[in-house]
Amino acid sequence: METWNSKPGQPLPLGATMKPEGVNFSVFSRHATSLTLVLFEKENIDPVAEIPLDPEINRTGDIWHILVLGMDPSVRYGYRADGPFDPQGEGHWFNKESILLDPYARALEGGETWGGNPGVGTQAGKEVSFQRRCCIPVDDFDWEGDSLPNLSLKDSVIYELHVRGYTVHGSSGVTSRGTYKGLIEKIPHIKSLGVTAVELMPVFEFNELENKKLNPKTGERLKNFWGYSTSGFFAPKASYASKGWDGNQVKEFKEMVKAFHCAGLEVIIDVVFNHTAESNSDGPVISFRGLDNTVYYALDPESKEYLNLAGCGNTVNCNHPVVQTFILDCLRYWVVEMHVDGFRFDLASILRRDHKGEFLSGPSLVDAIEQAPVLAHTKIIAEAWDTQTNQVGAFPGRWAEWNSYYRDDVRRFGRGEPGMVPMLATRIGGSSDLYQTSGRRPYNSINYITCHDGFTLYDIVSYDCKHNEVNGEDNQDGTDQNFSSNSGVEGPAESSLVNDLRLRRMKTLVTILMVSHGVPMILAGDEFGRTQQGNNNPYCQDNETSWINWNLAEENAGLLRFFRKVIAFRNRHPVFRRSHFLTGKDTNQDQHPDVSWHGLELDKPDWSENSKVLAFMLDGHELPHEKRDDDFYVVLNGDQVEHSLEVSPPKAGKAWFRIIDTSMASPEDILDEDQGIAIIPERRCSVLPMAAVVFISFNTPATPTT
Numbered sequence: 001m002e003t004w005n006s007k008p009g010q011p012l013p014l015g016a017t018m019k020p021e022g023v024n025f026s027v028f029s030r031h032a033t034s035l036t037l038v039l040f041e042k043e044n045i046d047p048v049a050e051i052p053l054d055p056e057i058n059r060t061g062d063i064w065h066i067l068v069l070g071m072d073p074s075v076r077y078g079y080r081a082d083g084p085f086d087p088q089g090e091g092h093w094f095n096k097e098s099i100l101l102d103p104y105a106r107a108l109e110g111g112e113t114w115g116g117n118p119g120v121g122t123q124a125g126k127e128v129s130f131q132r133r134c135c136i137p138v139d140d141f142d143w144e145g146d147s148l149p150n151l152s153l154k155d156s157v158i159y160e161l162h163v164r165g166y167t168v169h170g171s172s173g174v175t176s177r178g179t180y181k182g183l184i185e186k187i188p189h190i191k192s193l194g195v196t197a198v199e200l201m202p203v204f205e206f207n208e209l210e211n212k213k214l215n216p217k218t219g220e221r222l223k224n225f226w227g228y229s230t231s232g233f234f235a236p237k238a239s240y241a242s243k244g245w246d247g248n249q250v251k252e253f254k255e256m257v258k259a260f261h262c263a264g265l266e267v268i269i270d271v272v273f274n275h276t277a278e279s280n281s282d283g284p285v286i287s288f289r290g291l292d293n294t295v296y297y298a299l300d301p302e303s304k305e306y307l308n309l310a311g312c313g314n315t316v317n318c319n320h321p322v323v324q325t326f327i328l329d330c331l332r333y334w335v336v337e338m339h340v341d342g343f344r345f346d347l348a349s350i351l352r353r354d355h356k357g358e359f360l361s362g363p364s365l366v367d368a369i370e371q372a373p374v375l376a377h378t379k380i381i382a383e384a385w386d387t388q389t390n391q392v393g394a395f396p397g398r399w400a401e402w403n404s405y406y407r408d409d410v411r412r413f414g415r416g417e418p419g420m421v422p423m424l425a426t427r428i429g430g431s432s433d434l435y436q437t438s439g440r441r442p443y444n445s446i447n448y449i450t451c452h453d454g455f456t457l458y459d460i461v462s463y464d465c466k467h468n469e470v471n472g473e474d475n476q477d478g479t480d481q482n483f484s485s486n487s488g489v490e491g492p493a494e495s496s497l498v499n500d501l502r503l504r505r506m507k508t509l510v511t512i513l514m515v516s517h518g519v520p521m522i523l524a525g526d527e528f529g530r531t532q533q534g535n536n537n538p539y540c541q542d543n544e545t546s547w548i549n550w551n552l553a554e555e556n557a558g559l560l561r562f563f564r565k566v567i568a569f570r571n572r573h574p575v576f577r578r579s580h581f582l583t584g585k586d587t588n589q590d591q592h593p594d595v596s597w598h599g600l601e602l603d604k605p606d607w608s609e610n611s612k613v614l615a616f617m618l619d620g621h622e623l624p625h626e627k628r629d630d631d632f633y634v635v636l637n638g639d640q641v642e643h644s645l646e647v648s649p650p651k652a653g654k655a656w657f658r659i660i661d662t663s664m665a666s667p668e669d670i671l672d673e674d675q676g677i678a679i680i681p682e683r684r685c686s687v688l689p690m691a692a693v694v695f696i697s698f699n700t701p702a703t704p705t706t
Helices: 163-167 180-185 187-193 248-262 288-296 319-334 347-351 366-372 403-414 421-428 496-515 555-571
Strands: 016-021 022-028 034-040 048-055 063-069 074-081 107-109 131-133 158-161 198-201 204-206 230-236 266-271 342-345 378-381 400-402 444-447 521-525 595-598 611-620 632-637 643-646 654-661 684-687 692-699
Touching: 022 288, 034 063, 048 063, 107 230, 158 163, 163 180, 180 187, 180 248, 187 555, 230 248, 230 654, 248 266, 248 400, 266 319, 266 378, 288 319, 319 366, 347 366, 347 378, 366 378, 403 421, 403 444, 403 496, 421 496, 421 611, 496 521, 496 555, 496 632, 496 692, 521 555, 555 654, 632 684, 643 692, 684 692
Parallel strands: 158 198, 158 521, 198 266, 266 342, 342 378, 378 400, 400 444, 444 521
Antiparallel strands: 016 022, 022 063, 034 048, 034 074, 074 131, 107 131, 204 230, 595 611, 611 632, 632 692, 643 684, 654 692
16 A cells, blocks of 8 residues: 555545645545545556544544645545444444445546446456546636526526437437537537527436346346436536546536537536435445435434435435535536536425425425525526425425426327316416416426426327336336327327328427427427337336437428427517416506407307317517517317317407418428418418417518418
8 A cells, every 4th residue: 555645634625626735635424433535546446545534633523634645636536434334223334345435526437438337447357346436637627708698597498308318329420429529519400499408317427237127128238328316416427428537527518518508508407316326225335325324315213214205215315404515515516617507406396305204394405506696597497296296386486397287288188188278278378376376487387298207299199108118117117197199009100191190299289388488398309209119218228219310300300390490489479488477467558468268269268178179369569568579379279170260350450370280281380470371351260180270460461361
């Protein structure tokens, strides 16, 4: 073992910090009786030094710290923590044989190659246990004046994607497939869609090989493809970098963020603070468990078993002051050092629970995140539920939420369920039933029809039920409540009638999404009809089930065109992005309400159980003067038969022009506004089954109407 000179060091900041004299190490452990800093040479399994920390000089309160003099940052490190091992008594898991990751490590060594051995080194040709080392990346990145777009949430359109899955398919055409650099190469496509932000599925370090199941059809080892199993909260995933070693993954992540910002796009990352990769008592000892299990995790008061409110084996004790500080430090790091623009919090209801799993009656981590000064301009989005409860509508202040009620109600209308017209109107109007009484706004609702978790848009209209057999769980995983319908044939269809209906239904669903108040989110690949073959839970599928097939962009060019144009249509018109809920009231004394609801007959909306048709008129003048817009008439048919509707008369000197009809083939399905087709003088509109039609009000044309 080598000898290293040291000084006592400083307790803050936590983690490994470069100093002129060397590196300062600082780590929390309240209940450890001793703690040792373990140093390694690059890619070497055996330590080059183990430095015991003297609690008399290297401990301040519950923080252990040491300054190692003259240390080169290329040296890797970890910790050994000793203390009581009493999992079923006091709940401690100390074991001095375990080498633990620093919770504040900015990068990890090991796992540089996706699907490769995530540990460091080998022994007798066998994989070592899951053991990685902490790196100290050199902070010399030049942001070149990068500034965050800081776009209004109200005007946002979010695009959810998986870093690897987006470009790893051979059809992607990028030089660095499945990486941060690969995303940079796809910015022109993302920008062309008209979205304002990408929402990246987990980019924190995780072990894709933790899944031990096999694909029952192929016998291949399944993976943790999605990454909702964090092992390093400050560390970007190394295998998502083209050169994921020596801390280069940090540089490549920053390069990606800078490139998105240069294109005017924001970067939101999906963060998982509700559980960790250590899972239940059968899981690996990686970091928190070995440093201070009773502080970091919520345990049953009697058995000391891990509470499992996330359904993943353990629950993080988010509202312990130490854990709160850790999470807030992590969020600040990703904003200040990595320049991200916001966060989507997985199973965020857990962030409001105490160490017993009960909801806190007073302030919680959720409030602390909202009030954190450094995070004041970031977007904070909750997946507002966990395995025990759905809290959509209950998060405070500026929190936005994935609106699962929007998803389900629009899907149910879109498959022709009776009785959905009233709820559809509520969702289109901004979900006032969820947000209005608490003083929140429509943009607190993240409206979505699809996300990574569930069917793709194509699968919603192509499958009646899930087909998850390849996940190795006997098709028992994934929800059974998909609110989908297969349009007449389960799965791929040869019938042109079936395929035409599916295309119509997809376009209708995205039209509803874009004319709704709230913030629309779309799933990557939906713009050209990506399928997961009916798998609604492909978390373990690192293959063509989950990868984006870019050939579909050409095969389904008409659908891609429709997506681009309908998003641009929304972005042009503030009438769809109002800050207030639709009230049906006249706010500027022009004798026109902001919205008027209709059915088959004018001024007679049918809210009955049997109704499957909704029409409404939006008055663009019911906006502040500087944002006044055109008027729009929208007709939505969720029925399986064609309907003829009476259309509201336009204002004096105006005429209705059809610009969207999802039943028509491309390019007639969505027209440029100056090429809209005027409605016939009788002011009636025929709408085919499962179709949407949108009219815009312009000055009366001189050209003949059709």
